[in-house]
Amino acid sequence: MNRYSPFFQIALLLSAFLSACRHESQPAADAPILLREKPAPASTVSEPMPLPKTGAGNFESLVADYESKERGIWQKPELVISMLGDLGDKTVADIGAGTGYFTFRLVPKAKKVIGIDIDQRFIRFLDSVNVRLPIQYRERFESRLAKPNDPLLKAGEADAVVMVNTYGYIQNRIQYLKTLSKGMSPGAKLLIIDFKKNNLPIGPPEEYKVALGQAEKELITSGFAIEKIDKDALDYQYIILAVKS
């Protein structure tokens, strides 16, 4: 089993998940904390692995990239998730879930998590991780094969939505955001994280990046209110927290 094998990656994800559930002190039985990132300054990022164009190339190397150990240093998943506040009674949709890097960190914190992707290979991967989770987490997760122009949420289904490293792959984004909004409950939050439009050592090609100002405009045009913008918390990505208004 080499490090690029999806089975190796599933084993890694699961061992991180189980070890975190075993060793972390838990504030409440139904809201354990999963993986705590160890914040580190940018200078400690050494030889980061590039995130290749989505869907391109070999599935196994996509899995290895999305789940790379180095990613925790610059992605700071716990900080990102904390921006959504208490999720204990919320249904969260992870759009463009991929391998579930965020999905399975959200599962222990939320009432329900819907892992949404348009690539059947990632849906299968998510399901293969999920069946290995402890039963109380397994029942909180649902995978959903969506359409490129529609996340296929039911009306008002999601109380929070995360979209990490996916926004730039969506076409007709204003129409997409309007459709997405229908699947969100009143006041639901939308967290978009995407790569800054600079010359970065990691991330997708420039044509798959959306400038922060452009993303802001698209959100406002689609009927969202911007609650917070953070260009500094993450080395390579901006964070936008928007609200369905």
Ligand SMILES: C[S@@+](CC[C@H](N)C(=O)[O-])C[C@H]1O[C@@H](n2cnc3c(N)ncnc32)[C@H](O)[C@@H]1O
């Ligand atoms: C670069 S990956 C990011 C995966 C994950 N969010 C992460 O941060 O590790 C982009 C993901 O978005 C998915 N994707 C691309 N276009 C999409 C769309 N229109 N709707 C939903 N998912 C999409 C791809 O299949 C891929 O899994």
